[in-house]
Amino acid sequence: MPEVTEGQLTFHFPTEWQAINYDAPNGFYDTVMQRAPLDFKAVDILARSPSDTFTWIEIKEGRLHDANL
Secondary structure (H helix, E strand, O other): OOEEEEOOEEEEOOOOOEEEEOOOOOOHHHHOHHHOOOOOOOOOEEEEOOOOOEEEEOOOOOOOOOOOO
């Protein structure tokens, strides 16, 4: 089962899927996408299903750290 950790969260994908941490240092973005004309820096995980459907996942933390906000 592929799993990808982003920050403090770990995402588990079905066994037949492929998933990578897209913007990890020296990862896919650094080694491949910086040479491409498209800019997808705001993506954390890239996952591919067995039917070749790609899912681009961006993780955002939604917790408030200051109760006065």
